[in-house]
Structures are given as structure tokens and as C-alpha cells.
Amino acid sequence: MSLAAQALDYGYGERAIGRGLDLTLEAGEVLCVLGPNGAGKTTLFRTLLGLLPALSGRVTAGGQDLHSLSRAQIAREVAYVPQASASYFDFSLAEMVEMGRTAHLGTFARPGKRDRDLARAALDRMGISGLADRPVSAVSGGERQLALIARALATEARSIVMDEPTANLDFGNQSRVLSEIARLKAAGIAVLLCTHDPDHALQVADRALLLRGGQPLALGPADSVLTGETLSALYGIDVVVAEVGIAQGETGATIRRRVCVPRLGRA
Numbered sequence: 001m002s003l004a005a006q007a008l009d010y011g012y013g014e015r016a017i018g019r020g021l022d023l024t025l026e027a028g029e030v031l032c033v034l035g036p037n038g039a040g041k042t043t044l045f046r047t048l049l050g051l052l053p054a055l056s057g058r059v060t061a062g063g064q065d066l067h068s069l070s071r072a073q074i075a076r077e078v079a080y081v082p083q084a085s086a087s088y089f090d091f092s093l094a095e096m097v098e099m100g101r102t103a104h105l106g107t108f109a110r111p112g113k114r115d116r117d118l119a120r121a122a123l124d125r126m127g128i129s130g131l132a133d134r135p136v137s138a139v140s141g142g143e144r145q146l147a148l149i150a151r152a153l154a155t156e157a158r159s160i161v162m163d164e165p166t167a168n169l170d171f172g173n174q175s176r177v178l179s180e181i182a183r184l185k186a187a188g189i190a191v192l193l194c195t196h197d198p199d200h201a202l203q204v205a206d207r208a209l210l211l212r213g214g215q216p217l218a219l220g221p222a223d224s225v226l227t228g229e230t231l232s233a234l235y236g237i238d239v240v241v242a243e244v245g246i247a248q249g250e251t252g253a254t255i256r257r258r259v260c261v262p263r264l265g266r267a
């Protein structure tokens with residue numbers, strides 16, 4: 001088991017956002033959390049990463065209680081892709097991605113050749129190696145988002161928690177990030193992500209957690225959880241999940257895909 005929560009209460013000080021959550025994430029599994037703004041997704045993720053103390057209950061990473069692990073040990077187990085925000089630091093993108101290696105280094109050790117190579121390879125995977133020497137403060141929001149994902153890849157952690165990894169990204173880069181998530185899954189990495197786009201969950205998630213007001217509305221296999229009915233209840237709008245056939249590759253063989261379409265109200 002890569003990451004797990006048992007009877008988890010999470011929130012801020014006296015204010016619980018969610019209560020009694022049980023969650024497990026297995027190696028090579030993609031679990032996608034969906035929920036309206038303010039549903040508690042970021043608060044839950046920060047608690048699972050030990051960045052916020054659990055109000056009660058237990059969180060384990062790699063089978064070990066988070067309380068028994070140092071910050072560096074947690075970082076080696078679970079990488080974090082936070083929501084991208086503006087940066088005023090003048091590190092280069094390459095240096096920022098190398099910081100993903102910090103948990104593997106001794107207290108005063110500097111990144112070695114392997115660390116630098118891993119960082120460059122991660123930038124390359126995200127298609128931004130051409131920006132390696134550019135200051136973080138001098139790239140676009142989307143490019144910074146890709147660099148944060150590269151930093152998580154460079155950690156070589158067995159689990160990755162991604163807070164809206166496709167926010168800020170253009171259509172092509174969204175698709176590249178989803179493909180990267182599929183590659184991580186194939187490599188046995190556990191991925192926990194949240195998104196505001198149910199189509200992204202339909203594309204990459206094995207399981208989905210629908211969160212409303214901090215409480216699970218549904219948790220289970222993505223195909224059975226992501227329906228027009230549940231998504232309509234989650235977002236308070238009329239949503240249809242339709243199936244489309246897409247011709248693939250040179251053979252033109254048809255694959256079936258489910259897509260999510262909101263039914264817009266008439267003006």
C-alpha cells in the first residue's frame with residue numbers, strides 16, 4: 001500500500017473540513033478526486049503529505065505512520081505537485097527541479113551528476129528542457145506547472161500527489177500531462193490527483209473520489225462513480241456522460257471513450 005488514511009479527520013485547528021475518511025492508494029493505481037471549489041481537496045492532500053496535522057485518525061506512506069517519518073523520509077515516499085503560484089525566486093528551472101532530489105542528499109551535500117541528470121531527464125519528459133536555465137520568475141504559469149511536475153518526477157518517489165496538475169496548461173500540454181500520468185501508472189507509481197475536469201478523470205483514473213463539503217459523495221471504480229447522475233449531484237448542474245467511438249492509429253480500430261458534457265440551461 002503506497003498511501004493510506006484511516007478514520008481521518010482533516011481541517012484547520014478547531015475547524016474540521018472532512019471527517020472519518022478511509023482511503024488507500026495502491027502501487028500503479030491512479031485515484032482522482034473531484035469536487036467543487038472549497039470541497040476540501042487541497043486540505044486533504046496537504047494532510048496526506050503531513051504538511052497539515054491530521055485532526056484525528058492515521059495516515060501511512062509506504063506502510064509507515066507519517067508521525068514516525070522525518071520530512072525527508074516522507075518526501076522520498078511521496079512527491080507533491082502543488083498548485084502553481086507566482087514565483088519571485090530567481091532559481092533556474094533546472095535548479096528548481098534538482099530540489100526534488102534534496103530528500104536524497106545529506107544535510108550539506110550538493111546535487112551530484114546523477115541528481116542533475118535526473119532533473120534534466122524530468123525537464124525533457126515534460127518538454128521544457130529548452131527552458132532549463134531560465135529563472136522560475138521568467139516563465140509562464142503553464143511552464144512553471146510543468147516544472148513542478150518535473151520536480152516531482154525527479155524525486156523518484158513511489159507515490160505522487162498532484163493538486164490540479166493540468167490547471168494553467170494549454171490543450172496539448174494537458175494531454176501530455178495525462179499521458180505522463182499513464183506512464184507513471186505503468187511504471188508502478190501510485191498517483192493521487194485532483195482536477196476540475198471530469199474528462200481527465202475519465203481518461204486516466206482507475207478510481208474516483210467525489211468530495212463535497214469534505215465528505216465523500218462516492219468512492220469507487222471510475223467507470224461506476226463518474227456518471228451523469230453523480231456528477232450532476234456533485235456540481236449542482238445537469239451533466240450527461242456519453243460514449244463516443246474514436247478511430248485509432250493506422251488500422252482505424254475503434255475504441256470506446258466516455259466523455260462528460262454539461263447540459264447548458266437556455267438563456
Ligand SMILES: Nc1ncnc2c1ncn2[C@@H]1O[C@H](COP(=O)(O)OP(=O)(O)OP(=O)(O)O)[C@@H](O)[C@H]1O
Pocket residue numbers: 012017035036037038039040041042043044
Ligand atoms: N488556511 C486555511 N485556514 C482555514 N480554512 C481554510 C484554509 N485554507 C482553506 N480553507 C477552507 O477550507 C475549505 C476547503 O478548502 P480547500 O482549499 O481544501 O478546497 P479545494 O477543494 O481544494 O478548493 P479549490 O477547488 O477551490 O482549490 C474551504 O472552505 C476553505 O475556505
